[in-house]
Amino acid sequence: MSSHRRVWYPYxxxxxxxxxxxxxxxxxxxxxxxxxxxxxxxxxxPMEALKIGTLWKVFYDPWYSPYEVSTEEDQS
Structure with a gap:
């Protein structure tokens, strides 16, 4: 699975x-x-979907600050 994090290098x-x-x-x-x-x-x-904001698991994206480590990176 590809990462949803992208990096942009401004001028x-x-x-x-x-x-x-x-x-x-x-x-x-x-x-x-x-x-x-x-x-x-x-x-x-239904209760999880109300807390997370989406019903389907493929559409869930936990947002992490660039300054903290996500659990996705820990498992790699």
């Missing part, structure tokens, strides 16, 4: 008065890579 001006942020990370939604919703997808229970 750094030599005249910028602030220290530059050379790499910016962002998260892409899992639905971007699915194309269409196939039938019979695995679902969360």
């Amino acid at each position: 750094v001006s030599p005249f910028d008065p602030c220290p530059p942020i050379k790499a910016k990370a962002y998260s892409t939604p899992p639905s971007l890579f699915l194309g269409y919703q196939p039938p019979n997808l695995e679902q969360f229970t």
Whole structure:
């Protein structure tokens, strides 16, 4: 499974008065890579779905700050 984390390298001006942020990370939604919703997808229970925000497990994306380690990276 591919990572939903992407990195963007913005232009750094030599005249910028602030220290530059050379790499910016962002998260892409899992639905971007699915194309269409196939039938019979695995679902969360109704209570879990209310807490998480989606009914289907393939659409769930836990967002992690770039400064913390996700459990997905720990298992690799």
